[in-house]
Structure formats: structure tokens, C-alpha cells
Amino acid sequence: MEKYKIHIKYMVSLRCIIVVKEELNKLGIKFLNVSLGEVEILGKITKQQKDDLSINLKKIGLELLDDKKSILIEKVKNEIITMIHHSESLPIINFSDFLTEKLEYDYTYLSNIFTEVQGITIQQFIIYNKIEKVKELLVYDELNLTEISYLVGYSSVAHLSNQFKKVTGLTPSFFKHIKQQRQKYLKNI
Template sequence: MRIFVKNMVCNRCVLVVRQVLERVRLNPAEVLMGAVELEIQPTKEQMATLNTSLQELGFEILDDRTHILVEQIKNLLIAQVQSGTITEHFSLSEFLGKSLHREYGQLSRLFSEVEGITLEQFFILQKVEKVKEWLVYDELTLSEIAWRLGYSSVAHLSAQFKKVTGLTPSAFKKLGIAHRNPLDNVRVHK
């Protein structure tokens, strides 16, 4: 049986959800970002306990196909950004279309309706958070960051970063780690 879990956006989330499942005695066959594969059908009591335990930690079991699909989209995009291997000519529509075997227009409309922002905005916000992470840890130059995240130039990265955060990358770097956002909480600032 497969269960979809909202807000699983990193490897630590996967670990925490696995621990909750084991505590509820639902030993999972597999725990991936956003999904859990169980070997057995849980009882209603186990599901209620699991749901309560997950909610206490900021997770939520999804039961609506629309929300499940949106969560899959978010997880794919977060994983793509976190990999740091986005090519300059990366196509969001091609990537999601191939990954989910659906038309991009349908995915885009659905995502916007549920999340209140476009897929492109969400993807940019994730990339900006990754830029923040790399700036704080000071392991890569801006040129290397731009290359790894598929920006055509440092100027393009800097312009997008400033548009989203209100700061240049160098100004942000001076401020430090206090201004980063959890990946599941990244939103457009108005």
C-alpha cells in the first residue's frame, strides 16, 4: 500500500517519517521523499495514530489525487534543485512532462490552483534558497553556483536573487544564515 505524505522535502524528513512509521509498528518497505510504501494494510487505529504523529511533526497524509500530484511536482523540483545539476537549457515543461507522463499545461494549471503560485515561481524560489545555502557555506563562487543551477550568467542569477530577496548575493552573504527558509516553507514575498 502506498501513502503520500506532504512536506517531506529532505532526507531528514524521510528519516523522521521512517521513525514514526516504525514507532507505530508499520515497518515500511520503502520511504521516499513524499511517499511511503507499506508491506501490509494498516488498521484504522494505526492510520489514526500515524496521522496524529505525523501532524505533530508538520507532515500530513494526503488522500486527494490533486494534492498528491502537486506534492509529487514539488518533490521532483526540490530534488532537481538540491542535486545542483541543472543545465543551462533545462526545460521545466519537458522535465515534468517526462517525469509525470502528463501535459505540462495541465500540471501548470493544477499547481497554480493549489499553491497560488506558478510552477516557474516555485522553481525560482527553490533555486534562490539553494543559492542562499551555498552562499552561507561559502564553498562555491557565484560563477559555480550559476553554472550548477542552470543560470546563463552570474548577472542573471544576481538579478533573479535580488528580485526575490531584495538583496544582492553579496549583501545576503554578509547577513548570514538567519535569513534562510525551510524548503517546505518557501513562498513568494509580496
């Protein structure tokens, strides 16, 4: 039986994978695997099924991708998101080597296309995602800033704090303080 891949934009979480699987099942589309941004289809998919899938995905904020540049950009984003948000620890190699190895493209090529299409650099995208992970870890309140810094791949707490403030306008400790104040306020309602 023939296999091929379709690519989906804006898949960023495990919940997205579950929702896409549900949509595929509703439409009777057989698949082998669903991962962030990609579905491996088993057999033929009719034009009507593809159109219906496209419509259903748009309703939930996802989008089928057709052009090669957009597909490549989504692969870059999904590798970064998976690495930062869904793995136990960050790889020891640097991000450029990691992406080159995973996607089998020269990093300069990936970087140029990413910046052209997204309007930000891959490095900025990585930083934004690392800061989101730091926010999540601060909200969980299970690790101290030194542990979070190490877990997210910063060389020091100072480096993490500087990037956090650049991106959010707040220090990590003030962010945590705001979260605690909000929780107190919500408890009193």
C-alpha cells in the same frame, strides 16, 4: 503481500524521511521505501494505525494526503525539491519536460492544477527553490558566484543576481556580506 502507497505533505528533506521511518516503525507499519512525499507500504495498514500515523505526523508538521490533486501537487514539489536541492547537477532538459517525463502528465495540466492549488506558478516555485539553494551555497562560501550560477542552472551571473534581488530584495554579494557580519557579531558574544 500487497503493496500500496501513502502520500505525505511537507516532506522536504532527508531528515523528514528519517522521521517518517521512525514513526512507521513505532506503529509497526511495514514499509518497503520512504521517499520525499511518498511511502510504499507492505501489507495491510489498519484504520487505527493510519489514524495514529496521521496524528503523529501532524505533531511534527507533516500531513497525510488523500485527494488526488494534493497528491499530484506534492509530487511536483518533491520532484523540484529533489532536483534542485538533492542532486549533484540540474538536468540538461528544461523543467517542463523533466516534470512531464517524471510524472507522466501534460505540463499544461500540471501547471494549471499547481497554480490553482498553490497560488503561484511552477516556475515561481522553481525560482524560489533555486534562490534558496543559492543562499545555501553562499553561506557555505566554497564556490564563487560564477560557479554557483552554473551549478544552479542560470545562464549568467547577471541573471542569477537579478532573480536573487527580485526574490530577496538583496544582491548575492550583500547577502554574503550580511552573513559574514552576523558571524563576526556571534563570535564576539
